[in-house]
Amino acid sequence: RQTRIPLMAGNWKMNLNHQEAVVLVQKLAWTLSDKRHDYDKVEVVVIPPFTDLRSVQTMVDGDRLKIRYGAQDVSTQDSGAFTGEISAGMLAKLGCSYVVVGHSERREHHGESDEIVNAKAKKALAAAMTPIVCVGEGLQVRQSGEHVAFTLAQLDGSLAGLSAEQVSGLVVAYEPVWAIGTGEVATPDDAQEVCAAIRARVSEVHGEETGAALRVLYGGSVKAANVAGIMAKDDIDGALVGGASLQADEFGGVCRFY
Numbered sequence: 001r002q003t004r005i006p007l008m009a010g011n012w013k014m015n016l017n018h019q020e021a022v023v024l025v026q027k028l029a030w031t032l033s034d035k036r037h038d039y040d041k042v043e044v045v046v047i048p049p050f051t052d053l054r055s056v057q058t059m060v061d062g063d064r065l066k067i068r069y070g071a072q073d074v075s076t077q078d079s080g081a082f083t084g085e086i087s088a089g090m091l092a093k094l095g096c097s098y099v100v101v102g103h104s105e106r107r108e109h110h111g112e113s114d115e116i117v118n119a120k121a122k123k124a125l126a127a128a129m130t131p132i133v134c135v136g137e138g139l140q141v142r143q144s145g146e147h148v149a150f151t152l153a154q155l156d157g158s159l160a161g162l163s164a165e166q167v168s169g170l171v172v173a174y175e176p177v178w179a180i181g182t183g184e185v186a187t188p189d190d191a192q193e194v195c196a197a198i199r200a201r202v203s204e205v206h207g208e209e210t211g212a213a214l215r216v217l218y219g220g221s222v223k224a225a226n227v228a229g230i231m232a233k234d235d236i237d238g239a240l241v242g243g244a245s246l247q248a249d250e251f252g253g254v255c256r257f258y
């Protein structure tokens, strides 16, 4: 755990236009500049809609902010006749450090299979960005008790064909679908169970060192008031945060998890 820098990533989903994005990043920068807290312990990332990225880049570069940013999705293609798609090269050019792939909302509403998620992760890596690979079970699977096996199968499919070096540098987010946007956060023990299983699987496939280096996030109704319990767990290295990332104070509170 000591070598893994905690990561708090705020997924704005389809919220905030580019002017609102500037306001939120400004407020967040102000919150993070409060010297009473040691925000240097944590890597803070915002994940706005595509249309906000240029504005966020301008602010981050102009004010030399420590905040990093990424995109919510990426195309499986490099360029050409793919109307509406955004390539990894375009995102890298805008200074994106991260790309979320396989968010459950994309798996559900856009039919993204593990194969597609895998192709997207490879494109992000090829463009020198870090994929945040999302996995996690729905309510029925959880109730059937198959959540670990289900999530590991998604993990295997999503990371297929990647080298140990590639896997050690990426981020996996365990996001049980029943906890996303519902206010129903997984208990720290439930989150730890699956995050530990994810690390163990990566260690089994790619070796102990790779497993030890991999950052595993939990996502699902994380907010300032519940983050500490989650972060106290050995195999949880940060959070992917939806709703609570839309307010600077609240997201700042998440970043002060320690």
Ligand code: PEP
Pocket: 011, 013, 175, 179, 180, 181, 182, 183, 219, 220, 221, 222, 240, 241, 242, 243, 244
């Ligand atoms: C998410 O969208 O990845 C997420 C975890 O959302 P929320 O924090 O709102 O549950």
